[in-house]
Amino acid sequence: MNAPNRSAIPGTALFDGEMARKGYALNKMCFSFNEAANRQAFLADPEAYMRKYRLTAQQAAAVRSRQVLALLEAGGNAYYLAKFAGIFGLNMQDIGAQQTGTTKEAFMARLQAANQQPDWPAASHSTPVSH
């Protein structure tokens, strides 16, 4: 097998063909959550719902754990997983905190702190970007 489009970026796995193959069943289940009736069916009997979508053992375990890093490792795609997270009322800060091993407050503070990043050198004199 050829080298897939792997990322050397720390903390980042690109959703490439290899992940798309690995995660197909899990992502298909998550895609079904676009419909409210499917979300209810999942909540009513998660195990039966996972069997219907033929999740792998790794995927089912990741779903049970509700750990985003485990779901990603099992081939989950961020865009589809977001629908799974939505079922449990988790927003992007909850998920960010969980993945980075910190509290929601600390995660949000880190986002705010991005304002202290240095400006692009030209930003202050060429065409000003207001912010």
Place this chain on the structure above:
Amino acid sequence: MNAPNRSAIPGTALFDGEMARKGYALNKMCFSFNEAANRQAFLADPEAYMRKYRLTAQQAAAVRSRQVLALLEAGGNAYYLAKFAGIFGLNMQDIGAQQTGTTKEAFMARLQAANQQPDWPAASHSTPVSH
């Protein structure tokens, strides 16, 4: 509106964007006939089935008439209409005869007669094409 990709070829209307817009509901219904259950539902109550797919009056009349030229005129696409024809056990020679206003036997004889068309000039000497 700009000139669509119209055909100047006699007896031929290309299924272009204009036809695709016009025929959407009809083709969507025909696409559903890929599934046997849908074919049965149509046969059980054609009028209700057509309403479900919101066929236009022109499309519904064409469906009732089972006339292929009328179905094409209503925006039907040959690939999807073939599934509608299949419901009634019509094959391509039945349909060819109907559209060209002849009998199935005469239509099939005309297909056979294509063998009498002149060969491509080079066919007999360059690289022979066996037939």
Place this chain on the structure above:
Amino acid sequence: MARLIGGLATSHIPAIGGAIAKGLQSDPYWKPFFDGFPPIHDWLARVKPDVLVVFYNDHGLNFFLDKMPTFAVGAAAEYANADEGWGIPTSPPVAGCPDLSWHIIRHLMAQEFDIVTCQEMLVDHACTLPLKLFWPNDAVAPVQIVPIDINTVQFPLPTAKRVYKLGKTVGAAIQSWRSEQRVAVLASGGLSHQLEGERAGFINKAFDQQFMESMVSNPEWATQFSDTELVDRAGTQGVELLMWLAMRAALTTAGAGVRKVHSHYHIPISNTATGVLALEVLA
């Protein structure tokens, strides 16, 4: 011929829909974001586009991995919104412009773009939120749309070079459309953000600023980057800046150039560095 009058760009985040629904525009968290829009509202009230070509990325509502397009062009008379799985407020259907859709489709096919055509298409927050942000006083924005989806879900993404060519070709198509309509192009996406992995929360202010400046004066700048390089600089979802690139490329063959009407940059909304931009085509 139709007139291509300018371009719009904005970040999109599902939470923005919630903020609008709850009327939080003056809330301290939201105000610095919504403050980016009024100068553009004034401009839009003056130039009044009739049709918007919207470059956006589907977030797993209309497209799945069984049939994942690279570029998909809407050709419907109306585009419905839907619950995306989060119970977010849905929008009323948006009117399409099938005449322009099919004109663009013919033009793109002739120029060797291998597009998917969509006569039925659910559009998500990436397509509907910009309409609420740019036309806040209208229950339904007074425009027809042609949505064009660019894949950001599955790698390899279309290259930035290819997206730029797409935008340029769409711009040429708009200008060859036999119509009296006034057309604008809109980009929905970015700027830097990353939702997943240990790197979640990644933001790159300097890159965003340079990218936004390039949108005014150096539109091909970002075409130098591969998809992986864009992720490195802008984050896994920051690659949505490809939408901006397509929008900007569409303007490169119109008029005598562009002038910046207004731009605004704010960190953060949700996990995202947000940008908004309006460009006017100079006659």
Place this chain on the structure above:
Amino acid sequence: MARLIGGLATSHIPAIGGAIAKGLQSDPYWKPFFDGFPPIHDWLARVKPDVLVVFYNDHGLNFFLDKMPTFAVGAAAEYANADEGWGIPTSPPVAGCPDLSWHIIRHLMAQEFDIVTCQEMLVDHACTLPLKLFWPNDAVAPVQIVPIDINTVQFPLPTAKRVYKLGKTVGAAIQSWRSEQRVAVLASGGLSHQLEGERAGFINKAFDQQFMESMVSNPEWATQFSDTELVDRAGTQGVELLMWLAMRAALTTAGAGVRKVHSHYHIPISNTATGVLALEVLA
């Protein structure tokens, strides 16, 4: 690297499936068609491809006008067949080759082809019949496949030039696949026929003959024609000859050239002028 050993092409017609199911190969109507295949069976028994890249056109089974691709590449481990609406016999699932699929996908994306990737895909008679015709003694053909769908349903079609480039790029991708597998390309479609309209039953023998000859010695010949010109010469469904063009283009960068193993032309099966061809890549 993988070895690209040659190309196959055949017409497909749903009725052929019925004839095979009923064992009518020696029937006077069918014999002149099936007689085209034995020399190719002998060749295949000798060269034994492991993987087939199949250029075919979906007939409204897997794709509808809500999401109509120009080019769609299968990336599944298995492809199911299904009833296409006619109660025709279905085939067992065909094994895919996801490794080669994703290799081709990466290659095509890098070369600016805007493909649809399909991790789930129903394949119709256009994909399954050639396997039965070329491997008549196997319940399941001893190959894995990578199906590539080319739109012939909705106009504008991809131009013949674009299809040729697609084929050429797929050929280059196959040859850069790190694998010991032996790969062949297959085209399913054509030759001249027209199912609909007052012109139904149209057949153009001289054009077909010239086209088949071009497949051996002048592969770019048909790229001169627009989609409308192809309809004029080959009929509304005769445009399926685009599949042959892609197959042939894939061979243009392999080996020292091609030699014709065998070809055969017969009028009519159902409403179609049928052709079959095998080309071997010269080492």
